[in-house]
Every structure is written in structure tokens, then in C-alpha cells.
Amino acid sequence: MMQGDKKVTQKDDLVIRFAGDSGDGMQLSGTLFSDASALTGNDIATFPDYPAEIRAPHNTIAGVSGFQVHVGSHIYSSGDKCDIIVAMNPASLKSNLKWAKKGATIIVDIDTFTDSAMEKAGYTGDPFSEELEHAYTIVKAPISSFTERIGSEMGVDKKVSEKSRNMFALGVIFYITHKKLDQTNAYLARKFAKKTQVVQLNQAVLREGYEFADKLELIHSHIVEVATAKMPKGRYRNITGNVATAWGLLAASERSGRPLFLGSYPITPATDVMVELAKHKALGAKVFQAEDEIAGICSAIGASYAGALACTSTSGPGLSLKSEALGLAVMVELPLVVVDVQRGGPSTGLPTKTEQSDLNQALYGRNGEAPLIVVAASSSANCFYWAYTAAKLALEHMTPVILMTDGYLGNGSQLFRIPKVADLPGITPRLAKPNDPNYRPFRRDPVSFAREWALPGMEGLRHRVGGLEKCPDGPLTTDPENHALMVYNRQEKVNRVANYIPDQEVTGNPDGDLLVVGWGGTSGALTLAVEEMNNEGKKVAYTHFNYICPLPKNTGDILRKYKKIVVCELNNGQFAGYLRTQFPECPMRQYNKVMGLPFEVGELKEAFNKILGE
């Protein structure tokens, strides 16, 4: 089909955004495209962009739902601005044009540009002004009518065939990106196995889109072939951060021998961690959908007392509600993993947008001196490892651990190199020995300061725990010295975790003039920005934190080496503030963004260049 006279440009990476009404199936198009790309050797990352409403009125801006795919040779994030945008109706075009790169290709379903739809989208004049046509390559595809026609040829009702419009757009994209349809055809056959007509319809529409593009001269000079990735050997899959988190916990449960318990309550964007775990009763995962977040964490604390690898998952407002019980977990020194998939705050805030503004709450949001471990994942795929690590630390150090991810990581997807569970680091829970006459509830390991875990049902270890201060032997006491000692011990136990974690690393150009500091979900854009700058001859060092509390032991050494430090985060400077409490001697600049959006490489480079120039 593909004729030899067409120009195919090679590119390192490509960003495509599929945008349409909430019901238009943009998420599916995007997923199919990214899966096909991955299978043909590209690295990928994806990110969905939902509205807060489930299905706001048809053709309104509020109802637009997007899905962005970034494919290429080495992909750290789902990308900033787009090379290609699909807009299934006027509202999608209107609200997504701001994401287009200069000269981007924009594919619209021209059939949807009726007067009433344009008015609903807020257009007063012609959406396709001369400037617009000049600035972009606009492909006006008659998607609705073509799809309807194919449907009617197959005797399918318009209401049904309409649902395949997304396949047309996908076909166009496949053509433009110089890819084959086989894999997607196979997927469609698998997915709708029992509905032959649906398979046929979708496949036909897909092909129609592809052929439409083939006939469109306009496009011929815009065909791109994206470089494939050189990835370490191994078996791969595509995975979202929330699923990776769930699987990491499952793996930790299997390796530690402690049955998994999740006590949780739905909340965007964390719900999918629970939804995923709820599927895996066969693997022994017990999921309890509690009546609220407080019952979620309290049930987890109870389960932990009873011997489970206990977890609770939530987002900002839910973490707020868990504050009091987190203090209890600190006090009773039981293992507990709290997953916080951050979103835009404060309060209900921007539930479907991403942010890193729960850090302060994770570090400090409890009454009294209530130290605990905080770690953060930095990519959708490594949510798996950080969930695993969080569980390992909780079980081995007998303490609650907060794992910070965010909506961007949680909903976004990435390639994931599948590990063997046996190859993961071992986990040894600190179980007490039945009938040990020396067992005392708060006796500590002299090295780690962790206490032992005696489970109800074990013989000869009956004891009581609780939120009131206790002496190391167990009973209650208000003795001043004892309180001072226990406060010290609980803090020291967390501090000593630093002895068990690897050193912090510096990447980019370690001898650079500027140290870029990041933490958590921003590593994609930061890595790329630093890489590009070093490629451009600037000298920039970069260090990204996953261990937040305690910090790796060499953190101070690193920070003290650089004259210029910039701490970059999607909040008003919470990590920077935290670093200052520990390393006040290191002057730090901040680069902050609180817009419900991830960093863009461009803005980062601009900021770093400015600092270098100062």
C-alpha cells in the first residue's frame, strides 16, 4: 500500500494526543497505538487527561477527554507539546490546540464541525482561520460520515458504528507513523472475540482511516518513522503506575510470606490500586473496601497487628483523614504501607490533575513527634519497585511507610521490564518466636532499633499494644524519662534506616556548575532537560530523590559540593524546605509549578539556563 514516492522522516520521538468527547474512546485509540509501538520496538509513555465530570454534556469543553502517547528511542515522560493531535470534535480542537508544537499535524473529524457544535465549543468565528492553516498541517477527515457509511454497508446501526470513529483516527495515525495494522487487528479480534461484527467493523474502519491517509497528498510529506529503542534484554510489558504499585505489593507479600491486606476507600487518582488488587484474591490478596479512609487505615493497622503485610491507598484528602491513625501506627510500631497517589490540592482541589503537594503532610502531618519512612516512586514502571521497597522497609523496620506517587505516574503508563520475583531482594519480617520468655513488646534490635512482631495466635506472646505511651516492657507509664526514651527510640529507628539504603547518585554531568534536584514523579522531564542541556554543552548535574525520609547518608555531601542548586517540584517548595531543615548550610534555589500539570522540558531548560547565566 505504502508507495515508494512518499517522504519518510526519521525522528527520535513523537508525541501524539488523542482528544474527543468523554465517550469517544480516545483512551482505547491511545492504548492501541502505544501497544503497537511498543511491540514494534519503541519505548513508550502515555498519560490520560480526564475531565472531573464523568460525561459532561456532548460537545462541550468540559466533556473533552484526552490521551497522550509519547513514543521513541528513549522515553522518560509522556512528553510536553505534541507533534500530532487528533480532535474528534470542535471542543477538543479548541481546548487542545494549546498543546500543539509549531507545525504539528492536526487531524479533525470535519463532520462534527456543525454550527451548533462550534457554538457549544465557544467558537464565534471560523475555527480554521488562515493563521491556523498556516501554522499547522490540518487534516480535515470526514470521520463520522465514512464510519457511518462502512457501518451501514455492514448493516450496523449508526448508534453502534459511531463507537468505531476512534478507529478511523487511529488508522490515519498508523499511516503517518509508518506502522502496520496487524497487531491492532489481532488485538481487536481478541478483545471482541465473541462479537464478530464488532471486530469486522472496527478493522474495516481502521483500514479506511489508513487508506484515507494514503490518498491524502497533504500527508505524504509528513510521514515519520520513529526510532526504536535500545533496551536491556528481557521480557517487557506496558504498565500504569497504579497497577505497578499493586503488583509491587503483591510481590512483596509473596517474598515476605506475609499475606497482603489492603484496607482502602476509593478516591481519584488512587482507586485503581485497590481495583487492581481486588482482582487478585487467587494470589491471597485481601482487599477490604472500608466505609471511609479512617476505617481503611485502621483496618490495615488491625490486619498488621494480626500479621498481614498491611496497606492502605489514597490521595491527599484521604491522607489527611488518616493522620490520626498514622500516629497510632507510629506508636504501636507496626508495619504499614500507605500509598499516596497525589493530586492537585488543597482540599478537593483538582482531583484529576497531578501535583506533589502532599509531601509536607506525609512528613509532618501528625500530632506529636511521629516519625516514619517516606519514599517516592519516580516513574510509572518503578512504582513496582518502590511499592516493593516500601513493604520491605515496613516489614523489616516495623514502622509505617508512606509511598508517594502521583496522578501522573499512577494513570500514566510506561514500558516495564518484567522481573522474576525470585530475583528481587529478600524480605525478612521480624517475627517473634512463640513462647520466647524474653519477648517484650518494645524490646528493640540494637542495630536497627526495630521491635519484634508477635502475632495473635502465637503461643506464649500475649501482649497489648495501644496509642498511649508505654515502657519497653509493655505496660503503660507516664514516666518522663520513659517518654523521652521512647520518643528518641522511635526517631532513631527511622534515622537508622539510612544505614540500610543505597547512596544517593548524581547523574548528568557530576562536575557541572549547577545541581538540579528533583524527587518523585518529575524525573522524566528533569532527566530529559538535564540531558539536553549537557548535550548542548552546558554542565548540569542532577540528583533525583526516591528515599525522602530518611535521606540517603551522602545527601549532605552531594549538596555541599555545588554552588548552585535548584530544587524542582510541583508545589511551592516543600522538598526544598525539608532539605533546608537538614542542610541549612546549602543555599538552594527553587523551581516550582503548581498548575495541576507535569513539568515541561522547555520551561525547565529555560529556568536552568537563567540560573547558569546568573
Added chain:
Amino acid sequence: MMQGDKKVTQKDDLVIRFAGDSGDGMQLSGTLFSDASALTGNDIATFPDYPAEIRAPHNTIAGVSGFQVHVGSHIYSSGDKCDIIVAMNPASLKSNLKWAKKGATIIVDIDTFTDSAMEKAGYTGDPFSEELEHAYTIVKAPISSFTERIGSEMGVDKKVSEKSRNMFALGVIFYITHKKLDQTNAYLARKFAKKTQVVQLNQAVLREGYEFADKLELIHSHIVEVATAKMPKGRYRNITGNVATAWGLLAASERSGRPLFLGSYPITPATDVMVELAKHKALGAKVFQAEDEIAGICSAIGASYAGALACTSTSGPGLSLKSEALGLAVMVELPLVVVDVQRGGPSTGLPTKTEQSDLNQALYGRNGEAPLIVVAASSSANCFYWAYTAAKLALEHMTPVILMTDGYLGNGSQLFRIPKVADLPGITPRLAKPNDPNYRPFRRDPVSFAREWALPGMEGLRHRVGGLEKCPDGPLTTDPENHALMVYNRQEKVNRVANYIPDQEVTGNPDGDLLVVGWGGTSGALTLAVEEMNNEGKKVAYTHFNYICPLPKNTGDILRKYKKIVVCELNNGQFAGYLRTQFPECPMRQYNKVMGLPFEVGELKEAFNKILGE
């Protein structure tokens, strides 16, 4: 009665501790003594020391309840170690001896030292060892038998007369402190007005104690007369911090014209704020005892929306529970006063002990960027002013304000110079004008950045508020720029409060070599320690913070002036950490104590001297 041949020593101050079983009426003896002292011109401070149990078994250490009184010429705190201790039973002696100064006078009810009571108290040998008799002046008073005898003479049952044992001890103390009984006799007559027999019995026992002392030669060389205070002119009363807090809120309500609403849930040591306000329906105070802390704050937020001066009072665990709703209050930008009477943490911790470890939670314990105002009272009496100020700031800046006090301030009492409500600074709530066509929910005053307050019921100002991000005009939006703007505005509004508060002051010797920094409830011991050191020829400067967030504008200027700074707090260094986030350039030492107890002057001086010597 008082013979001329006895030696009366003059003293600047005196610390007396009354200790007995929970039911022994020690609180009453203490209060009567402090009231009598105040009326005779002494400055005073008191502090009760309850067990966590209501009435643990008779004669056990767990059941001992204490009440400490500090009287003298200028009193900043309830004192460290005691000059006089009353111990009504063996357990009281055993558990309170650690509070005795060298050479202290100790009065015991010798009748209670039965074998079984001594055993219950944990004594194995004689409680009155030779060393003990040597180290202290021990007055073995037959309090129980004398009291019983007087009772039986009056035909009163032993079970009833027993309750007057505390009066005997008080009589002895009155003698030793060279005071008259008149005032207390009058008080007893007033208090039990309807029970003549009780009045007569109490008065008789009181006199008996006094006369017992008069006959005891041992005591004659230990009579002390405490210097009276030189206090500013005015009308005075004795007041606890919790009552002062309640009254400050009442005064703010009256001055602002906004009816007071308190939505709260009982919790030690904050309950008395609610208990006090519940009495004042006549003054228009609406108190709502909610089903939990969350309903407490949420009802207050609702009341604030409806136009009240809305408040909620709690302690650490309750503040944790209020985290989520506090975020809502930040988002809807409504006035709200949250009183946190801190206690020992984490978790349920040490409910009846004092601590300053909720600061981090007050500053940071919410999801998202959720700035608010934090202020702290520093004496039982000035709880009145800080509650008033918290309300003023909330109403004038349209924001939640957290007022930090603690168990020490809240339960302790002090002299309070009664102000005239009309003399307090005015409060002008930012009420919108009915039917103002320009009213927009989040339109801001350009100077303070505060929004206007439109109350349901007002004509022409209908609008909606809520926890989702909104644009200045009111409607919901997820627009990135708008979010950035609103986050900025909310922060800036709090930052600008610094333009409305006085400069931070330095006391002690401002040219000192060391700057002592304190905040909140520790000012008594810190002031005294600094004063004593300066009197001893050391040069020590002192600055005590009541405005915590935002800090006074000159804070940095002050901190940068000193080479040596020590931040003293009853936690692991939360205020120090907070200062470092803002003034990382100022190296700060820390002096911390987490024992459920206030600072002692002695330990502070030792620490400061060490730093000076370094």
C-alpha cells in the same frame, strides 16, 4: 495567735505542691491558697498534675493527683522544684519527693501511713529514713485523726468529715506562709452557703491545722513571708488558660458583632474551653457538642459560611482528624479559629501531660498547598489576648487561624489584669454589601488579599463555595493558570498578614552573646532563666514568638544579628526546623525536652551556660 518569738524569713517566691489521692481535694486546697495569696498581693501561677485515670485505686501511685502553686513578687511560671510539699498518703509522698528542693518542708498525713497503704505505694522499708529526715523538714501531722475527731464532735459521719482533710493541710500552710484565714473562711461560707454544717466543719478543720502548726516548734524557724508583687494598676483576677481562651473568643465576638459559634468534641486538655463557653448562652455563645472532631470543625465551617465567628477547640489527635476540613476552610477562605491545646504525643500519647509537638502539624498537616495563620499564646493569662487576636486575624483576613496553647497553659492559672472590652483593638469583619453588583466570591482586597464575606440571607449575593478549585468570579475551573494564581493568592494573603502585626521584640540583654528563642507556652521558664543569667552577669538576649505563621517581618533581622542562637522547645525541634526553612543562613542550636513536662529554669541555665562557654 502568731507569737513574736518565731522567725519569719522573707522570700521572693515560694513553690508549694499539694498531693493526694484523686479524691482528696488537692485542687481545692491549692486554689484556695493561691486565691488567698493573690488577694494579699502576691503574684501567682498554678498548675494541676492529674493522673490519666479518673480515680485509680485508693493509695496507689496511679491515683495520686497534684496541684502546684507558685506565689511571689513576679511569677512567670508555676515553678520548678518545691519549697513545701503536702503529701496526703504514702503514695503521694513516694511519687512527689522528686519535686522537693533541698531542705524543703514536707507535710504528711501520718495517720495514712498504715502497713497496707505503704505497701500499695511500693514502700518496702520505712518511708522516713534517717537520710530523709536529714534532707527535709518533715511535718508528720495526724491529719486524718484530728479531722475525724472534729467531725465526730460536730456529729458528722467519718465518711463526710474525711472530705475536709485537705483543709487541715491548708491550715498548716497558711501558718507557715504567715497568712490569715479570713479570706478562705469567707470563701467557704460562700461556696457552701446552703450547707452550714459543711462550712463549720471546714472552717474548724482549717483552724485546727493552723493551730497544730502553731504548736509545732519544728516549724517555727521555717515561717516564710513571700514578697508581694508590684503590679500595674488595675482590677485583677485569677484565670486558667482555657477559661482565658474562651473569654478571649467571647470578647472578639462582642467587638466584631459576629455571634460566637463553637463546634467541638471533648478531649483532654482542651475540653474546658468548650465547658466554659457552654455556660455563656446568655452572651450569645452557641456551643455545639458534635459527634466527633470532624463534625466539630465542619459545623464551625458551616457556621462561618452563615456568618458566625466560628471556632473549634481540640488537642493533638483531634487536630489530626480536622486536617481534611482545615484544607476546606483554607479553600473556601472563611474565617475560623482552631484552638489546639497541645498535649504529649504521638497518638493518644500522654493526654494529661504537656508538650509543644503539634507545631509541624499546625503548619503543614494538610494536603496540597494549604497556608493558614498560626499564633501561639505564651501564658495562661495571655490566652485571652491570643484568642482575641486569632479571631481578629481570622475575621479581617478571611482565613482559618490555628491558636496553639498547651496543657500547661490551659490548666494552669495566673493573675489576669482585667481589660475593658472597649479598650481592645477593634475588629472589622469584611462583610459584603447586600445587592453589590460587583460582588464576586473570590475578589480580593488589593492590599490584604482577603476576600469579602457574603452571608446567606443577604440579598443579591447568592453564590456557591466549595473544596474544588474555583476562579476568582466563583465558578469551577481546572484551568492551569487559574490554579497557579489561586495557590499564589492564598499564600500571599497569609504572607501579607505580616504587614498587620507588630515587630518581634528582643528582651533580656539585646546585646548579648547568645539569643534564646522560644515560642508558645514556655515563656515563663525561659524568661526567668534569661533574667537570672543576666543578673548573674551573663549577656543573654531573648526573643519569644507568638506570631508563628507568618513570622513578624523583622525576624530575619533579629536572627542574623546573633552568632549563637538556641531554639528551645518541648519537642524535637519543630520550630527550629521551621525557622531554618526561612532563614537557612542563621545557624541555630536546639534545646529540646520531650518528657511531658515544662522546662525547668535550672536545666535551661545549665544549657545556656554551656553554649556560652563553647
Added chain:
Amino acid sequence: MTKRHFVPKADIDYTKADFTSDQMVKWCPGCGDHAILASLLNVFPKTHHKKENICMVSGIGCSSRIPYYVDTYGFHSIHGRACAVATGVKLANPSLSVWINMGDGDSMAIGGNHLIHIVRRNLDVNVTIFNNEIYGLTKGQYSPTTKFGQITKTSPFGTIDYPFNPGELIMGAQGTFYARALDVMPPLTTEIMLKAAQHDGTSVVEVLQNCMIFNDKAHAAITDKAVRDDKIIILEHGKPMIFGKERNKGLRFNGRCLEAVTIGENGVTMDDIMIHDETTEDTGIHMMLARMKGDLPVAIGVIRNVVKPTYTELYEDQMDECKANGKYKCVDDLLNSGDTWEVE
């Protein structure tokens, strides 16, 4: 104590349009919430309350967006806390007519405690529960009212949670007013809501609502036009409990519980049919009515409506009494009360 009414009446007659806000309604097309909103907009003019004195309070959920669509004062609070926020609104200003709107999750999962407590206190507010038996806004997890065994996002193998019956819960919490309505019968819903508004005390109206995206047809087994007449019974105070297409079925009390009978069969006459009394203090029969399902028709309409002084009245009476008898007339009086002394 005489009955007190606090909410001022309007001196003009409003229409539905007066209460319709300028905000775009963003529920899914076909969502049952649209009909409930319409019913509410129809009720407000009938209450004759001054528009400025109406305040809508909600939590978080699809249904909780409703304050944006009503042109009154409104507070879209946080998940589960609508009752608590509304309590403060009403106590601070009893002259407001307060309407609380919540989903089944909002009101009975995270918000369950505040719901039972507001009901126990009998605060004078109007509660509407939008019961779609699912968490809509978070995309389809089971709620405390989801049917036993149902497959949802978080129950891939079927729920094992027994659902609450909102009516039973409300009455167990000392509720004075409970009614059940259907999104598909808006005029009846309006009528029921008006009775709720007229009730002094906490009125709870549970509306069976369809979420066509995540729990479509959850109530279809009783609301479908084809079966509705036989599957529901519309209760009316003082009237016999009759139902059925032919209106020949009724409810009879057999000494321990209710049973459905056919008039004219097995010797059953109209005299056997129980008369609905919404006003009996005892909850026994009302509980039986609220509980009906399966062989018995689901009860629609006002099930319970009893008179009891409201929290608002009791509160304001106590305030007035204290103000009349209080020792202190101003804060200066208080500051100077008890033991004080002058230092010259």
C-alpha cells in the same frame, strides 16, 4: 413551648426559573440526577421561602454538584461532611432553609455518622439522598447500598457486603421523617419533597436514582413502567395500603409482620387492609414498611412523619431563656465576675 418558625417567607411568587442557575449542568445525559434537580427546582417556589434564605449543602459525588445548578446560596463541601457543615449553617442562622444533598456513598459510607447524628438531633433541615447504589463520580465502586453479590469495579467476584436500607437506618437513628421517591416519577418526587420541607425536623427523602453509566437499571426491577404498579406501593397517610395495576392488592398485618394480599381472594376484604399512619411514634410498623421488597411491594411516599420539637427550636428556646435570665449582659460583666480585686 409554642412551635417556632424561623425561615422568612418571600413576598413574591417564585417560579422554577427563579431557582435555575446559569451554570452548565454537567451530569451525564440520561442521569437520574437531572430529574431530581427538576423536582427540587419545582419545590422551592412551593415552599414560599425567601430565595436568599435557601442554602444548599452537599458533599462530594456526582449528585453533590447540585448546589452549582440552583440559584441560591450553596456549599459544596467535602466528601461525607454535608450534614456536619449544614448543622453549623442552620445553628448559626436558623432563618435559613437548609437543603442537604448527598449520594449514597457520601451519606452512608464516609458520611454515615453525621447522617445518623443529624437525624437523632432532629435538626430542622431537608436531606435528599440520591441513591444510585454505586459510587458514580469515582467510576463505579460498590457503595453501602449496592445489592448483595453485585459485580462492580472493586467487587470483581461480587460484593459480600449486605446493603443498608436507608429507611431502616434513619428510623434506627430516631428519625422523625423518612420518605422514598423515584427519579422516574418527578411529580411524585416534588410532592414528597414538599412534605419533607413542611416537616419540622430532619426530613430524609431517599430518591432511587439511576446512574446509567456505572449502575444502569439498578432500580429497573421496580421502576420499569411494565412492572411498576405491582412492584411499588404508594403510601398515603390515612389511606389503606393498596397497590397493583388493578388496585386490588393490599397489605395486611398478620400479627407479626406484613403480607401482600389480593382483595376479593381468600376472603380478603378492604377491611383487612392496613391503613397507613405515618405519625405513630412507635417505629415497628414503619420499619416493616421500609424493609419491604421481594414478594412485598417497595414502599414509596412518606413512610414516617412524626412530630417532635426540633433541635433548632430547642436551641433557640434555650438561648432565649439564658439571655433573659443570664447574670452577665456583656463580656465586661463576665470578666469582672467572681473573685476580683483592685491593685492601686
Added chain:
Amino acid sequence: MTKRHFVPKADIDYTKADFTSDQMVKWCPGCGDHAILASLLNVFPKTHHKKENICMVSGIGCSSRIPYYVDTYGFHSIHGRACAVATGVKLANPSLSVWINMGDGDSMAIGGNHLIHIVRRNLDVNVTIFNNEIYGLTKGQYSPTTKFGQITKTSPFGTIDYPFNPGELIMGAQGTFYARALDVMPPLTTEIMLKAAQHDGTSVVEVLQNCMIFNDKAHAAITDKAVRDDKIIILEHGKPMIFGKERNKGLRFNGRCLEAVTIGENGVTMDDIMIHDETTEDTGIHMMLARMKGDLPVAIGVIRNVVKPTYTELYEDQMDECKANGKYKCVDDLLNSGDTWEVE
């Protein structure tokens, strides 16, 4: 589905002493909690459950100190959260016999939501509510069960809050077992608690308890020896509802509600007296029984005790089924499921 029992039996016979801990009991002398503790200590040996498999869970309050006084595993959690913590304990390890102990404030003020939800789910645990109608540990504020109009620390002019009736609340929440006991009748309490322990599902025993410091004689009007026989009725399943010193009074159902009658007067015979059936699914009569006061005697004993599969059983059955039928046997299977590919 066959009934499953998870808690292992002990192979020795325990005595009360085996369950008595070495910690000093710190309640006020004369507090009703002492008697309840004694009853509990007497129940444990009778359950024959292995001592190591008993776990006491409580919240915060005077009553919640109880785990320290029982020599088993125990968790003294935070205020109001005992039910939630216990849910995790029991779900994680169904072989534990879980006892939840709470005060009236702990269970029905701050903890009200968790209480109604654990009851709704019918989790197999034993709940004891120590109802002294006051907040004891915080020194005397009114609780959700304090009598209307009572003067307490926070209601100096009398409360205006209508109290919950715990039995009604539990049954409104779909409770399968509810009983009422008196601290002053320890043997009866032990008997009732044993029945509670034997019930499969959530059993709730409300014990009317005296706080002699802050709410002395709160229950005296029915518990005083002088009046007790006439003021309470001890219900027994299958037996007529008889009470009174002369055992000549009884309860009759009049078609709408219960009334107290005297046998032999006005033609009343034993046949008129209602027979107690704790097992009827319908809650109507049980609600009437739980609600009795004033002219009617307060019901003591097991009021409701119905059979319904427990959450524990349903949970474990579903787990077992999934394990038997699940596609993945280990996490490696899961990681490699679906679309994956090899990079060489």
C-alpha cells in the same frame, strides 16, 4: 455453603484466673466496669476458645482500658476506631476470636459509623458497649445516650439532644444480634455474653453500666433492687414475655404496638402474652422491644438473634473459590500475563 468455624478450641479447660492479667485495675472503686470485666472473664473459659486466639480490641475511654486487664492479645486503639481496627484483625486472621469493647461515646459518638458498618457486614466479632450514658474518661460531658434534658459539664442548662437507643440503631443497621444486659446482674450478663459469643456474626451486647463519679444512678430507675422486677423484663427465646415481682405482668401485642398487661385482670390470660422470638428476620417487633421504656418494662436479654452468613465466611469462601479457579498461581504468572514481548 456449609457453616464454617474458624476459631480453634483449646484442649484444656480454662478458669477465670487464666484470663486475669497482672495489671492493676485502675477504674474507680464502685465503677460498673469492674462487674463487666468479671462477666467477661467468666465467659472466656465457657467459649473454650484457645486463649492465644482471643484478641480484645477497644477504643479510648474508661471502659476501653479493659484489654490491659485481660490476659489475652489486646489492642487499645484510638477513640472511636475499635470496630475498624477489629475488622482488620478478624479479616487478616479469621481464626481469632475478636472482642470489641467500647464506651457509649466511643461506639456511638465518634465511632458511630464504624459501628453501623461492622454490624451491616455481619463480621463475626463480639461487641460490648459499656453504656454509662456519659463520657467518663474526659470527666462528664454528655454522650449520644445521655438522657434528654440532663445537666452535664457541657450542658449546664440541660441537653437538647435526643439520645440514641443502641438497640434501635443496631437493628436499623441490619444487626443480626442485639442484647441488653445490666452491670448489676453479672451472672445474667455472663449468660448473655456467652450467647453473643455463640452467635455467628456481629453480636452487640449493650451493658447498662454505672459511672458513679460522673453519672451516678443513671440506670437506677430500672436497676434498683426495689423496682427492678417491675421495671425490667428478661426476655427468653420461645418463652412468654412475663415480668413483675409476682410474675403476673406480661406484654401483649395490640395490632400496632406492645402494651403491658396484668394476667388475670381485664380478662387477660397467659394466651394473650406474646412469645419472644429472637429469630424472626423482620425487625418490627424487635424494634418495639428494644424501644420499650416508661410504662413498658425495659427489655433485658437477647432481643434479636438471627442467622445470616457472616462476612468472615463469605470472605473466606470467596478467597477459596478464587484460589481454586484463579488463572495465576504466583506473582510471576501475573507479571507475565497479557501482552508481553521479549527484547533480545
